[in-house]
Amino acid sequence: MSRDSRRTLFLVASVGFAALFLWGLAGLPDFGGYDGVYGETLNRVALRQRHATNLVAAVTFDYRGFDTMGEEYILFAAVVGVAILMRAQRDEEEDTPDDDARDRLTPRTSDAVRVLGLGVFGPIVLFGIYVVAHGHLTPGGGFQGGVVLATGVVLVYLAGRYSALRGITPGASAELAEAAGAAGYVGVGLLGLMASGTFLYNWLPFGTTGLLTSAGMIPFINLFVGLEVAGGFVLILTEFLEQTLVVREVDSGGPQGESGRDRS
């Protein structure tokens, strides 16, 4: 296709797109306007039905809890995919997990970063647990709190060393947390199935509105989602760090070296 015909095609397409786009903009509701029915209905009935002051949590973990389970498994599948991609390849080997390994000259972490990291680690973990536990009362919930918890783990790496990070997430603990969280969500659903014949049925007593123990099963689902998300993010981050710091290509000239060069 010649340069002129490409430009003509682009001009025709962009004029058409601009016309449709402006037409669509003209039909938008006014700023702040809302003419749906579900939002208004939920605003009226959700607090009475579920005793959860955070209506977003009532919707995501109860009214459409099955959708959220699907979303949770999207994250689960993505984390598993990353872990598989990041495994040590045939032409790579795992080196000593040391920041100063080989030619990578890392400056020593400054004392300010170390002190701040260690001082902030506790509050961040506490805040993460708070956000997970209060998901049905205030904005937040399992997903947000889980990521906050995972950033606490990253702080340990920033303030300390890689080995310190492995120290607080030993072996398969992140995998275990992720799997337990994913399975726990289904477990809550199955309990509902056993109690009433409906998957994810919220059968626990709803308690007093505003208390930590209110909203029935929603806090438990939040807890499992928090576990899954925190485990998943820690797993992704440790896999990335492992790729960056531990896994090295085998030097060429070695027994398996010649095939390794071609693939990189």
Next chain:
Amino acid sequence: MEILQGMTLLFVAVSATGVVLTREPLAQAIMVSFYGIILGILFFVFQAPDVALSQIVVGAVALPLMILLALAKARGHAE
């Protein structure tokens, strides 16, 4: 309130353009983190605190962190 919303919308547009115009990957990772915070503020100003919290932890922390780690790995290869 609407003035605040208009200002944050403007900030989002400016910082998003900044992300696109930054060509150096390392600087771009920092810029995308800054853009993530501004976008989180936008969600908060538009009364969606749940989404704002997700945006800040993912867009401003997790995503730039992964870009930085990938960059570190790529540089290790290049040397």
